[in-house]
Amino acid sequence: MAMHQTPPTIVEVAIPLPLDKSFHYLVPPSLLEQAQPGKRVLVPFGSRKLTGYLLAFAQTEDCTRLKEIIDVLDSDPLWTDGELEFFRWVACYYLSPLGEVIKTALPAGINPRSAKGSDQAVAGGSRIRREALYLPADGAMPDRALGAKAAQLLELLSTEGEFTATELRKRFGSCSPQLKRLMELGLVRREERELFRDPFRDETVQPDRPRQLNQHQQAALDSLLSRLDSREFSPFLLHGVTGSGKTEVYLQAISHTLALGMSALTLVPEISLTPQLVRRFRARFGDGIAILHSGLSDGERYDEWRRIRRGLVRIVIGARSAIFAPLERIGIIVVDEEHDSSFKQSDGLRYNARDLALVRGRMEGALVLLGSATPLITSQYAVEQGRLGLLTLPERVRGIPMPTVETVAMQGVKGTISARLLQALEETLASGEQSIIFLNRRGFATFLVCSECGQPLTCPNCSVTLTFHRGRGQSVCHYCDFAIPAPGICPGCGCPELKELGAGTERVEHELRELLPHARILRMDSDTTTGRGSHDRLLRRMNDGSADILIGTQMITKGHDFPSVTLVGVINAEASLHMPDFRSSERTFQLLCQVFGRAGRGDTPGRVILQALDPGHYAIQCAIDHDSAGFYRQELEFRREAGYPPFSFLASLALSGTCEEAVEQRAEAAARLLLNIKREQKLRTELLGPAPAPLYRLRGRFRRRILIKSASRSELRRLIVAWRDQRDSSSVREAMDIDPLDMS
DNA sequence: GGAACAATCCCA
DNA sequence: GGGATTGTTCCG
Numbered sequence: 001m002a003m004h005q006t007p008p009t010i011v012e013v014a015i016p017l018p019l020d021k022s023f024h025y026l027v028p029p030s031l032l033e034q035a036q037p038g039k040r041v042l043v044p045f046g047s048r049k050l051t052g053y054l055l056a057f058a059q060t061e062d063c064t065r066l067k068e069i070i071d072v073l074d075s076d077p078l079w080t081d082g083e084l085e086f087f088r089w090v091a092c093y094y095l096s097p098l099g100e101v102i103k104t105a106l107p108a109g110i111n112p113r114s115a116k117g118s119d120q121a122v123a124g125g126s127r128i129r130r131e132a133l134y135l136p137a138d139g140a141m142p143d144r145a146l147g148a149k150a151a152q153l154l155e156l157l158s159t160e161g162e163f164t165a166t167e168l169r170k171r172f173g174s175c176s177p178q179l180k181r182l183m184e185l186g187l188v189r190r191e192e193r194e195l196f197r198d199p200f201r202d203e204t205v206q207p208d209r210p211r212q213l214n215q216h217q218q219a220a221l222d223s224l225l226s227r228l229d230s231r232e233f234s235p236f237l238l239h240g241v242t243g244s245g246k247t248e249v250y251l252q253a254i255s256h257t258l259a260l261g262m263s264a265l266t267l268v269p270e271i272s273l274t275p276q277l278v279r280r281f282r283a284r285f286g287d288g289i290a291i292l293h294s295g296l297s298d299g300e301r302y303d304e305w306r307r308i309r310r311g312l313v314r315i316v317i318g319a320r321s322a323i324f325a326p327l328e329r330i331g332i333i334v335v336d337e338e339h340d341s342s343f344k345q346s347d348g349l350r351y352n353a354r355d356l357a358l359v360r361g362r363m364e365g366a367l368v369l370l371g372s373a374t375p376l377i378t379s380q381y382a383v384e385q386g387r388l389g390l391l392t393l394p395e396r397v398r399g400i401p402m403p404t405v406e407t408v409a410m411q412g413v414k415g416t417i418s419a420r421l422l423q424a425l426e427e428t429l430a431s432g433e434q435s436i437i438f439l440n441r442r443g444f445a446t447f448l449v450c451s452e453c454g455q456p457l458t459c460p461n462c463s464v465t466l467t468f469h470r471g472r473g474q475s476v477c478h479y480c481d482f483a484i485p486a487p488g489i490c491p492g493c494g495c496p497e498l499k500e501l502g503a504g505t506e507r508v509e510h511e512l513r514e515l516l517p518h519a520r521i522l523r524m525d526s527d528t529t530t531g532r533g534s535h536d537r538l539l540r541r542m543n544d545g546s547a548d549i550l551i552g553t554q555m556i557t558k559g560h561d562f563p564s565v566t567l568v569g570v571i572n573a574e575a576s577l578h579m580p581d582f583r584s585s586e587r588t589f590q591l592l593c594q595v596f597g598r599a600g601r602g603d604t605p606g607r608v609i610l611q612a613l614d615p616g617h618y619a620i621q622c623a624i625d626h627d628s629a630g631f632y633r634q635e636l637e638f639r640r641e642a643g644y645p646p647f648s649f650l651a652s653l654a655l656s657g658t659c660e661e662a663v664e665q666r667a668e669a670a671a672r673l674l675l676n677i678k679r680e681q682k683l684r685t686e687l688l689g690p691a692p693a694p695l696y697r698l699r700g701r702f703r704r705r706i707l708i709k710s711a712s713r714s715e716l717r718r719l720i721v722a723w724r725d726q727r728d729s730s731s732v733r734e735a736m737d738i739d740p741l742d743m744s
Numbered sequence: 745g746g747a748a749c750a751a752t753c754c755c756a
Numbered sequence: 757g758g759g760a761t762t763g764t765t766c767c768g
Contacts, residue, residue: 013768017745023768046747046767066768751763 010059010066011035013043013052016099024058026068035069038077038084040110042070053102055084078106078309083326086360093359096349104349105324107305109298128306129195129299132165134179139186150178154187164193196303199296208283210252216240217249220391224253224367227389228260228331233362237338237379238371240393241626242597243400246371247277249393250334251284253369254315258285262331262366263314267322267353269340269558270294276561277336278317285315292318292325320345320353323360330364333357338370338379339590340558373597374590377583377639380632403568403599403606405624407615410572416503416511421569421609425512428567429519429548435567437512437551438595439505440575442525443478444470446502450490457484457491457498469527470506505551508571512549524552557594566606568599573612573620585619585638589631592623 009027136158182188227234254264343354361368382388447465459477466475475486599606622631
């Protein structure tokens, strides 16, 4: 044994697999220089080779059993210490392995496309595009005169500095021999530069200047700015009615943040649906913006990510995944439409970006601004508790009044469209204006019922009724995509007559085409917007006036403005009220407020005709009265009585408390659930006998295990992980903070 | 997540 | 008994 052998270098590596620990590896001498926390490494794992994430150097322990890392995959670290701390928080709270979190946080396209089969690991560099760059260098002039073209080239480069190969080719035609000659002489040198694909390639915007704020906007901005200097975590709710000018407040707050030398992160629900917002940011801030959303190609996303990592941009706008943007010195995080459920990621690592904005903001000592016309109960509760500052914009910027709302009680009324609504549609049509019909249910009939035995068609997997899609000729489960040909016959008694009950958008379209044969009708729901660009196409037809009536689901409430809609009809306003989810009233209230916001043109208020079986329900009534405070009061009362949580665990803990506490609370909830599930299972067995099918099924687009495990074997922690994917019982969803709308 | 191993089931 | 299927364990 040598006396002074240098101790072997050991590193801690996270693996992106469902394992809740990290692993130690030895670093071979050849990789010592490159190995550094923040980089990806290729490691042997079992019989495979995997990409792992180098977390830290580790202390020597028994290293005889350790394997060596095979390769270091990056030349620069991909994350900072601060970001790693954030990843650890996320991993701890969502009970996800750290490796999975890091994988989620890094841009797609950085990982090798397939590590399987080939031993060759791609370092992600394959996607970086480069261009050649020619610069003047201080070589000596040659004795012999240069050619004319070469002299011109040299002249240009030395007076104006660098040029890319493409630019030179544009000016001089082919000139590579001359450049080669100049380089040999040392008069010109060549560099390679990374090229960033530009998602805005073909789009230009007119720059604009900050607008004059009204008194409410000014007051809100002043409160924000007074906290911005402190560099302390300061969370605010910006509650502004539709059209109250929230965006202008964001823009000016961000511009002050930049002036203080800090950066700004803005999260929006689904950025591809909100091009106006992006356009306004670009008009105000020019090119210093990176955008991150699902519509980008992997390459574009990777390029944007690298621009942020290098500090080339200080403003990031993106959908939920942008919460992981590698932005440093964050001064402000804006979450626009904070109530929107698309901030929730519903597969893989299930996180809520709205909640994580508070977590990251707290870590960075940033201002966090949650903006909405219809804030979450969670947020209002936090305001009441004094944990979240409140800023309000109670007036519309141009002073347009809110639309008038008429209600039609549908109790005992036949058909889906009332005489009142039909008349209003005819009037609007006659005056050449546009209408929107809102119904938060797609398909033709919500379910089919046997006219003999009264049995409804249900999904064999999900115990919900199957929705009849007439166009597709199928009955479909909106949970798992299970489908059977329809109408078909009753599976119970074989009776061939099935009644079509409950209306969806497809039926409304069908009926309207009969009632108003001359109207130009569009339908917008996830059935008609599957193709790329089909969404835009529908919106364009609405905006250029080549359609009269738009029928749609909640999709129409998001992002886009319809400038010339004067009438909004709401069919079955309580459609979303009876979902098995303790947030259904909240959803309904928010949805109706957003739909009402679609009515009105220019300075004239629009009108709304709302059909409901019981328009007196408080969620509906408060929406009609634009009474946010009233709804909040009643809803909180309702939840208190029903024993539901007024807020999510994470949201409360982000504002005060630790991650461990959050997990503990969840574990308690999981323990209660275990009892419920066991009870349910026992009951089912007593009533129906032992389950004929195995306890789990793999089916449909979700391909997820619906699995009930016994508790004897595994500890609580692993149970929770298994239950995250449990979609069978509404009680599970409640406690796990997952709701059914996220799953469809 | 997946390979390797252990337990269990089913049928002759 | 043995092949197939299902469950469990462990990976540095």
